[in-house]
Amino acid sequence: MVEPKNKDALEGCWVLITGAAKRIGAAIATVLHGAGANVAIHYFASAEAADALATRLNTERSDSALTVHGNLRKMADLEPMIKEVIAQTGRLNALINNASSFYPTPLGTITEEQWDDLVGSNLKAPLFLCQAALPYLRETSGVIINIVDVHSQRPLKNYSVYGAAKAGLGMLTRALAKDLSPEIRVNGISPGAILWPESGMPERIQDKIIEQIPLKRAGEPEDIAAAVLFLMRDAPYITGQILKVDGGRSIGW
Ligand SMILES: NC(=O)c1ccc[n+]([C@@H]2O[C@H](COP(=O)([O-])OP(=O)(O)OC[C@H]3O[C@@H](n4cnc5c(N)ncnc54)[C@H](OP(=O)(O)O)[C@@H]3O)[C@@H](O)[C@H]2O)c1
Numbered sequence: 001m002v003e004p005k006n007k008d009a010l011e012g013c014w015v016l017i018t019g020a021a022k023r024i025g026a027a028i029a030t031v032l033h034g035a036g037a038n039v040a041i042h043y044f045a046s047a048e049a050a051d052a053l054a055t056r057l058n059t060e061r062s063d064s065a066l067t068v069h070g071n072l073r074k075m076a077d078l079e080p081m082i083k084e085v086i087a088q089t090g091r092l093n094a095l096i097n098n099a100s101s102f103y104p105t106p107l108g109t110i111t112e113e114q115w116d117d118l119v120g121s122n123l124k125a126p127l128f129l130c131q132a133a134l135p136y137l138r139e140t141s142g143v144i145i146n147i148v149d150v151h152s153q154r155p156l157k158n159y160s161v162y163g164a165a166k167a168g169l170g171m172l173t174r175a176l177a178k179d180l181s182p183e184i185r186v187n188g189i190s191p192g193a194i195l196w197p198e199s200g201m202p203e204r205i206q207d208k209i210i211e212q213i214p215l216k217r218a219g220e221p222e223d224i225a226a227a228v229l230f231l232m233r234d235a236p237y238i239t240g241q242i243l244k245v246d247g248g249r250s251i252g253w
Contacts, residue, residue: 006233006234007035007036008036009036009233010032010035010036010037010093010232010233011036011037012036012038013036013037013038013091013093013094013140014037014038014039014040014085014089014091014092014093014094015029015032015037015038015039015040015092015093015094015095015096015232016039016040016042016068016081016082016085016092016094016095016096016133017029017032017039017040017041017042017096017098018042018072018096018097018098018099018125018126018129019042019043019044019098019099019100020039020041020042020043020050020053020096020098020099021041021043021046021047021049021050021053022046022049023195023198023221024098024147024191024194024195024221024224024225025041025096025098025099026041026049026053026221027220027221027222027224027225028096028098028221028224028225028228029041029053029057029065030053030057030225031222031225031226031228031229032225032228032229032232033057033060033061033064033065035229035233037093037094038063038064038065038089039057039064039065039066040065040066040067040068040085040088040089041053041054041065041066041067041068042067042068042069042070042081042099043067043068043069044069044070044071044072044099047067047069050067051067053065054066054067066085066088066089068081068084068085069081072099072120072121072125072129073116073117073120073121073125075128078125078128078129078132079128079132081129081132082129082132082133082136083132086136091136091139091140092133092136092137092140092142093137093140093142093143094137094142094143094144094145094232095129095130095133095137095142095143095144095145096144096145096147096228097125097126097129097130097144097145097146097147097169098147099121099125100121100122100147101117101118101121101122101162102118102159102162102197103118103159103162103197103199104158104159105118105158105159105160105161105162106158107158107160110160110161114161115161118161118162118165119161119164119165119168121165122162122165122166122168122169123165123166123168123169123172126146126169126172127172130144130176130186134180134184137180137183137184138183138184141183141184142184143184143185143186143187143231143232144173144176144180144184144185144186144187145186145187145188145189145228145231145232146169146170146172146173146186146187146188146189147188147189147191147224148166148169148170148173148188148189148190148191148242149162149163149166149190149191150190150191150192150244150246150249150250151163151166152166152167152169152170152190153167153170153190153250154250154253169188170188170190170242173186173187173188173240173242174186174240174242177239177240177241178240181239181240185231185235185236185238185239186239186240187231187235187238187239187240187241187242187243188241188242188243189224189227189228189231189242189243189244189245190242190243190244190245190246190250191219191223191224191245191246192213192219192244192245192246192247192249192250193209193210193213193218193219193246193247193249194218194219194220194221194223194224194245195218195221196218209249212249212252212253213246213247213248213249213252214247214248214249214251214252215247215248216247217247218247219245219246219247223245224245227243227245231243
């Protein structure tokens with residue numbers, strides 16, 4: 001494998017990853033950390049998993065990981081989250097908006113509470129976190145990466161609110177890339193089927209989805225993390241793009 005020219009580029013950088021205690025967020029934190037970055041692991045309910053991850057990473061390299069708590073549904077939590085990270089690190093080089101709530105909202109049953117939750121975590125919080133992080137990202141010529149979804153462009157049945165929120169996040173990615181250039185690059189990644197929801201998914205639906213994927217399998221959290229690393233470290237001339245990491249699903253369905 002060819003070594004990237006800038007393989008030490010992340011050393012000393014601080015990256016805030018939302019929803020990073022488990023699953024894809026934890027893989028992003030682990031891969032960026034392995035590439036030399038220091039990581040601020042945001043969590044909401046998963047305190048134990050966040051602490052365990054930070055402890056593991058700090059054992060590998062001391063003072064290289066910290067945890068930060070916040071409910072992304074609460075505006076009052078957002079700016080303090082960024083300030084708390086800065087108070088401990090003095091800098092911020094990247095913000096990865098990964099946290100998300102995800103569940104079906106069949107038409108006729110949708111509540112305002114569900115709208116606020118799905119739009120809050122998937123669209124509103126990423127925007128206001130970006131805004132709060134701006135002064136610090138400007139200082140470091142930093143990077144924003146939003147984790148979108150292939151279903152932001154093609155609807156998943158019964159997930160209209162989630163899909164609309166992710167579609168908004170896609171547009172936000174392009175809009176912020178324009179507004180924040182040339183100082184800050186803003187990109188997105190649209191995962192396909194990577195991990196089934198923690199709440200479970202019937203096997204027959206899983207099989208149907210796999211059948212639609214040209215590569216005939218689900219992806220791994222590390223596939224998303226590798227794309228984050230690429231956009232952050234190896235793509236200085238890429239901004240305003242949303243990279244699909246979906247085993248070809250978006251061309252196959
Ligand atoms: N899994 C997939 O195959 C797939 C496919 C397409 C797109 N994606 C996208 O990829 C990203 C990661 O996916 P995932 O499946 O790993 O995510 P996930 O496990 O469903 O959620 C990630 C984290 O989001 C946090 N979160 C949710 N609501 C929150 C709130 N109100 N405040 C603060 N944190 C909140 C939770 O943190 P706590 O546990 O600490 O509460 C949760 O662990 C998401 O943006 C998702 O939409 C995933």
